[in-house]
Amino acid sequence: MAEEPRAFVVMPGQGRLLDLGGFEMRVKADGGNTDGVVSVLEATEPPGFGPPIHVHHDAAEAFYVLEGEYVMYLEDREVMCPAGSFIFIPQGARHGFRVGEVRSRKLNFYFPASMIGYFDELAATLLQQAASDEQLAGIAEAHAMEIVGPPSERYV
Helix, strand or coil: CCCCCCCCCCCCCCCEEEECCCCEEEEEECCCCCCCCCEEEEEEECCCCCCCCEEECCCEEEEEEEECEEEEEECCEEEEEECCCEEEECCCCCEEEEECCCCEEEEEEEECCCCHHHHHHHHHHHHHCCCCHHHHHHHHHHCCEEECCCCCCCCC
């Protein structure tokens, strides 16, 4: 019989650290401890950083900006999002972001829980070698993410 989900707390600075070279993330919640409902990651990112435009085929995504600012690319719109902004991206919507002019921090949410494996695989790949655009696209594809925009100059 499956174990019932339990209430839990992750304190500031806690959560499994993912070192991704130019940025880091902390896993605050994953499918295992939320019964597959949501994954939550806290990202700390340098100025100008951001992924290429992409689509998640298996999950909706949301961001909450904790510090700094992000320029969000949502389908055909560009929106400046300062601290306190909440952004929701439905499953299948094209999107991306760029960190503004200061180091910034946000929470990433995925509904249902997903993407932890993507960031784990990305971190492992970056630890061993400089990854090519083809390798990055392959990791994304393995986790139901499709790169649809040009590669970012400041992603990894």
